[in-house]
Every structure is written in structure tokens, then in C-alpha cells.
Amino acid sequence: MLKTLLSIITICTIAIFGLWIYESMTTKETSGNPYSDTIPSKMGKPDSSEYMFTERFPYTEEEILEKTGYGPKTGEGFNSSNMIASIADFQINQPGEEQGTYIEGIPEGHTVKVELIERTKELEEIDKINEVTYEEGEKGLVATLPDKRDQLYSLSAEMINGNGKVIDTYVGIVYVPPEPEVNAEVSTDKTSYSPTDTMDFRITNFGPSRLSYGARFIIQSYGNKAWKTVEGPEAVVAMEYILLPKESTIHTVKLESYDLEKGKHRIIKRLGVSDTEVEEELAATFIVE
Template sequence: MQKRIAVFVCLIVIIIGCSSGNTKMVSQVIPGKIGSPNNELSFSDHRPWTSDEVYAKTEYEPFTGKYFKGLFINNPFFMAEPKEDVGSFEAFPEQKVRVQLVERNRELEKLRIVREEIFTEGEKLTVQLPEENGVLYSYSQEILGDEGEVLDTDVVMYYVPPRELNAQVSIEEQTAEHLTLQVENWGPTWLFFGKDYFIQEYEDGNWKTITLTRSVEDIGYELSPGEVLMQQIHLEDWDLDKGKYRVVQPLKAKDTDIKKQLAAGFTVD
């Protein structure tokens, strides 16, 4: 499955604020890694399957377009939240519609039917996802004929990502002019972060954040599970004296509320 890094350029520059003095006190313990590699039911692309592949790998009859608008044909895969209401929200007052929510594995094999409902009164076609995290579901809606035959089908996949962040940052290269900061996503969620890293100096037994005014690109990265991203840090922007330092990179597990900071140390001689 193809791995992908999505890059979003939001603004031209941002200004890192300055305060009186050159440093300020900060949290002393920031690890270089958290957790361990975990690719269990992780997806390295927002669109792991085409609509044709979803129909081919599941037991449903194909979309005919006789009743449904094909809302999921171009995008058959969505991230979702626990207990979220999902579906097409279409209504068919004159038709009998069967809706199924099925838990599936990475190969889209059926594990269990979570919910099955029959709509006959023109209700909006939607179901609520369970409360669990780290689960892949198929949502299907089928128009049924008088004899129970399937007249039209629409199928989409919903993935509720786990609330988990596993990652590591390290310095992969250092010269007199620059550092190369490596961010490695150990899965199973996507990582979201930017160039909002900062540098701290170890002084008098404490880590202190260096504060200065500088212009940087405001770029956001989405890093898929198992992928690695290198960022180059220009040391001349920081005007560092000889000493012990660390780069601190804030990270967020995408589609969750988990935020962490990881740090990689280096020295200036």
C-alpha cells in the first residue's frame, strides 16, 4: 500500500514571539520517542481502495444508479469518530431499504454484522457507529424489491482510528550550518505537525527555551504510518553559542485529541 506525506502550506510566514531575556524555563523531561512500531489496522493512504475494489472485496451487489446517487463512488473511504452518525442521509419513502454496518479486517473480510436495519417509512439512511476505536466498518444501503431482490447498492468504508501515537525524532545529520531532524511515524495513526519546532539550551542544570524573532514557513505535514520525514534546520537562524541543545517537535495524532512533544539532542562545539 502506498505511503504518503501530505504537505499543506497555510501562510507565507509566521513570527515566533520574543520575550524579555534570551531564554525561559520549560518542561525538563521530553523523550525522544514514545511507544513502539504499531501498524495494526493502520492505513497509509486516505483512499486505500477504489469503489470497484470495495465491491469486489465485499459480498454486495454492484451499484446500478437506478435509485442511489452514488455519493460514495468517487470516495469510498472516510475517517470517522466513535458514536458518529454515518451514511448517505438520503430518504426513499416509496422503497424498502436495508442498511448494514459490518466490522471488517484489512482485507475487507467480514468479521461480524454490527447493525442491520430495514427502512420502510422514508427515514434518512444513517446508523450510529459503536464506541470502539481502531475499527474498520463497511456501511451498505440496498434497495430491495418485492421479492427481496437487490435493485441498487451503495457501499462505503469508515475507519475509526485508534487513540494512540507512536513516534520517534532524531538528529540524522549535523554540520556547522544545519541539522537534519528526522520524524518517524510508528503508527497506527497519521501524524500531523509543522515547522513549529523550537530549540532549548541546557544551562545551569535546566533546559530553557531560546526565544527570538524569526520568519519561517507555516507548513503542515501529514505523515502516514511507517513513513519518515526529514526537516532541515538552519543553525544560523538561531545564533547558538557553544553548548548542549535539543530540538523539540510538537506532534498530533490525526483525527484524535492526542498531542505530544518529542526531542532530539545535539551539541554545538
């Protein structure tokens, strides 16, 4: 009984301590005013990247084969019995990374030709970057991406029998995005509110990077020629949101939780590029009447 009670007390203490740490991390920025006097509501623009491909690639497997001019995927050479990792139809990778397919070993009397070709958004060929022929027994059928960004490539593996005939093909599209940056916009559903209204706060990701952000919103009031942070809800759930490229999301904000006076205010959101240290702040201004 005593052990159980001590365990419960320990768990509660850890939970409270964890919440205190999280709150400290997310509220320490409200001491004074570390925010700029001018924070934009928009950064970048839609379709700022040449290709703007995201997790949702516009072509099917059949269309990729047709547009790139490769033969059919028959399953005669690459199949479940010898595949370790196949070429994905579409993937986003970084410059200099090694990409390809891995098998148990090229069958006796066969070879595999791997090609890396730079292509347009419509998958038309621009330049053949690399071509390698792998011999029987080899397992890693790969190519290394060039040190260039905002590029689109096709990566193919063709298995060829002893008669020189292509018996099976794997082909996928690889996109190397630009340098990670926040291209996004924040906005509110109205320009003016009452102190007890609920605000619809919209975040739009122009892409091409995925954006991540936390649950906390910072609201500031303008007075005496300066912005001052308004105290909000004391406890905020520690969670991370992910916003995919070319998508928008709306969060509801209860203004009565901030006890706002009449005047000019702004709501600030810090957005980061997923899996990087790139962060930016955007803000939307509004009036309380």
C-alpha cells in the same frame, strides 16, 4: 487621501499586533525552562494500531464489493437524480456517530436494506452489528457506530425492488481509530554539526492520527547540569503543518540563526493530534563542534 493613510496605518498596526501576539504565544515557553530534563525523541511505534488505516485506504471500490460479497453498483437505484449524500468508499469516524447515505426518498415499491458489519483488515466478516430495512419515501438510510475504538466496519445500502431483487448497492468502509495519541519520532541527519551548518530535521508520524505543528523550533543548550533555551529568529511565520499517518517530512534549520556554542544541544518540536487538545513534545540531541 487622509482616509487611505489612516487605513494603511490601521492595517499595519493590526498586522504588527497580530505578529506580537503570535510571537508572545510561541516564545513565552522559553522564559526559564518549562521543558522536562528528559524529552524522548520517539513516542509509540510503527503499526501500533491493529488496523492502521489512514486517509489512503488500500482497497478500490471494486475490491470492496468483491471482498465484502455485495452486488454491483449499477446506478439504477442510487444515482445523481435522487442522491443527496452517498456512502464514501472509505472514511474515518468516531464512536457513536451516525453514518449512511441520504436520498430524496426511496422510490415507490422499493425498500433499502442497510447493514453495518464489523470486519477484519482483510474485510472478512466478524460480526453483523446492525441491519435495518427502510421503506419507500424514507430519506436517511443510516446506522450508528458502536462505542468501540480501533474497529473496522463495512456500511452498505442495498435497494430492493418489489420482486425482492437487489437492483443497486452502495458500500463503504468505516474506520474508528483508537484514542487520539501522538505516535511519532524526530531525528536529525547528523549527530554533530558546526555552528554554521544547516540541519535536516525529520518528523515521522507512525499514525493512526494526523499530526499538526507550528513553524517554530526550540533549541536548547546543556550546561551546568541544566538545559537552557537559546534565542532564535525573532519572527516566525504563523502557519500550521499537517503530517499524515505513515509519512515523514524534513525541515531545514539554519543553526547559525541560533549562535550556538560548542557542546551538547537539543531541538524540540511540539506535536499535536489534529482537531484535538492532545499534544506531546519530542526532542533530538546533537553536538556542536
